[in-house]
Amino acid sequence: MLSLRQANTLSVAVARTQFNAITMYNTRSFSSKSLQPKRDPNPGSESSGGVRVFVRKRRVKETVEANPLHEQKLSSLPDIEEFAYKKVDGSAGSIESESALSVLPVGAEVTSSIRPTGESPVHWQEVLEGIRKMRSFEDAPVDTMGCEKAGSVLPPKERRFAVLVSSLLSSQTKDHVNHGAIQRLLQNGLLTADAIVKADEETIKGLIYPVGFYTRKASNLKKVAEICLTKYDGDIPSSLEELLSLPGIGPKMAHLVMNVGWNNVQGICVDTHVHRICNRLGWVSRPGTKQRTSTPEETRVALQMWLPKDEWVPINPLLVGFGQTICTPLRPRCGECSVSEFCPSAFKETSSPSSKSKKSRTSKKLSQGN
DNA sequence: TTCCTGTTGC
């Protein structure tokens, strides 16, 4: 059975109401003021002696309380956490994934969220809060020109296509350069699958220049548009697997598109910033070891082990902006960082790696696992 | 030099 400490990492507040209902709130999603348990708006129905359980997010709160059809509304929502519980007889049960409203046996005790299985690093909440505060002062490029901003004024289908194209173009490219390329495509009416299929590849290439790898990206863009048009009626694929099958779309972009394009959280979008910062903070490691993770994919899996799911989307823009302004790849500004006291890597990357020989740099990398 | 919100093929 899981310890109280592990259960606490879920930050779930459980409270009984006079209707013998259990309302579970994710405390990270709520201000302390809104933590008051709400009574079951429809007590007793289909509960059959059980206890109603609500698992929901802050942003659907209004919907729930205002709409009598709360069950349908809730069950159609994504990003619902999974929870395990213990029955009175000691046996284990769980609330099904994606099931927002479930019935829990009388006397059952919530023991854990199913998803996070790893140990949370100490002080992770303080660190996250500290970074949020630093970010509220800074204005990182990602805040105004990130991929998720692409086509925010467009209709849903076109917006999704814009997000996909923006993702495709943005790798290894400065935010403002990518933003310019998207604007030029838009102005030339080339931000739909249909238009790109009809357009000349050289034209595309000229418009997206100078994004990184523009030749390859122009080629990929044509192929992706063709696939979107023929297989998805001009829309973009709605599953992780299908997105990954597109040329030029890897794990980082696939998760970004799922997150901001479909609002369907399948995993954390881990890029170079999230990868670097999580390792600096000691938040991720090789399974069963204390060594740092070596690839963003490895970081993603390790991070998903313990980070609560409602942080999966915001962690990306948060750490990207932090990485663009303070926790930079080269010469991080630890002196300006308010959470350096919690960072095992603080003030340890002051000298330029190039000041050392290649050999010592390699050995340094190898010994960095701590 | 190193990096840019990476992906791909070897």
Add this chain to the structure above:
DNA sequence: GCAACCGGAA
């Protein structure tokens, strides 16, 4: 694991 893809900025 690592070079290639791309060119420019800090």
